[in-house]
Amino acid sequence: MPPTSETLTAERILEATEEVLRRHGPAKATVVDVARALGVSHGSVYRHFRTKAALREAVTKRWLDRTSERLAGIVDAEDRDPERRLRDWLAALFAAKRHKAGDDPELFATYTVLTDELGGVVHEHIAELTGQLTRIVMAGAGSGDFSVPDPAAAARAVFQATCRFHDPCHAREWTAPGIDEEFTAVVDLLVRGLSSPSR
Template identity: 75%
Template sequence: MSPTTETLTAERILEATEEVLRRHGPAKATVVDVARALGVSHGSVYRHFRTKAALRAAVTKRWLDRMFETLDVITADESRAPETRLRDWLAALFEAKRRKAGDDPELFATYMVLTRESSEVVDEHLADLTGQLTRIIEAGVASGDFAALDPRTVAVAVFHATGRFHDPGYSRLWERPGAREDFTALVDLLLRGLRAPAA
C-alpha cells in the first residue's frame, strides 16, 4: 500500500519524522521533508501537529516513552523484592541508554538536540522516572527492606547519584572498560545505604 492510500496517523508521521531526522539531522529536517517522505502535503502533517515545534516535541516524547514503558513493567512487578526491583530498574535504564547511544549514534545525537528544545517534555519524563523509583522505594519501606523517611526525596537522590549511567552527557563513558563494574559498585553502595538496619 502506498503512503498516499494509507490512513495518515500521528504515529505514521512520528515514524517518518524519526527517519527524516536520522537522514538530515535536526538543523536541516523540515516538515516539508516529513510530508515528502509520507507522500502527502505538509498541510496534512500540520493537521496532526500544529507547528514544527509541536512535531519535534512529540517525536522526542515518543523516543523517551519507549524507555519508560520497559521500566514501568519492572516497577509494577511485585513478584520481585524491592531491592531486586531497584537494581533491575537502574540496570535497565543504563542498558537502554547505552543501547540508544551505541546502536544509532546519529539519532541519539539528534535527540540530544531535541531534548534541549523540549524542556517541558524532558521535565515530564524525569518526573515519571523519579515517580517509578519512588514507588519501588515505598514498596521497600512497606516491606521493611528499606529505611527512608521520605521515599520521594530518596528516589530523587538515587536518580541523581546514578546520573553518570543514564545522563546522556556521560554517554562517551558508557563503553569504557570497567563501566559496568563501576555501575554495579555504585548500586551496591546505594542499596547498602537504603537497607533498614537489622532489628
C-alpha cells in the same frame, strides 16, 4: 502506496519524522521533508501537528517514552523483592540508554539536541522516571527492606546519584573499560544506604 488524508495517522507521521531526523539531523529536517517521505502535502502533516515545534516535541516524547514504558514493568514485578526491583530498574535504565547511544548514534545525537531544546518534555520524562523509582522505594519502605523517612526524596537522590549511567552528557563513558563494575559499585552503595539496619 502513500497514505491518504484518511489513512495518515499521527503515529505514521512520527515514524517518518524519526527517519527524516536520522537522515538530515535536527537542523536541516523540515516538515516538508516529513511530508515528502510520506508522499503527502505538508498541510496533511500540519493537520496532525499544528507547528514544527509540536511535531518535534511529539517525536521526542515518543522516543523518551520508549524507555519509561520499558521500565514500568519492573516497578510492579511482585515476583521480585524491592531491592531486586531497584537493581533491575537501574540496570534496565542504563542498558536502554546505552542501547540508544550505541545502536543508533545519529538518532541519539539528534535527540540529544532536541531534548536540550525541549526542556518541558525532558522534565516530564524525569518526573515519570523518578515516580517509578519512588514506587519501588515505597514498596521497600513498606516491606521493611528500606529504611527511608521520605521515599520520594530518596528516589530523587538515587536518580541523581546514578546520573553518570543515564544522562546523555555521559554517553561517551558508557563503553569505557570497567564501567559495568563502576555501575555495580554505585548501586551496591545506594542499596546499602537505603537498607534497613535490621537486615
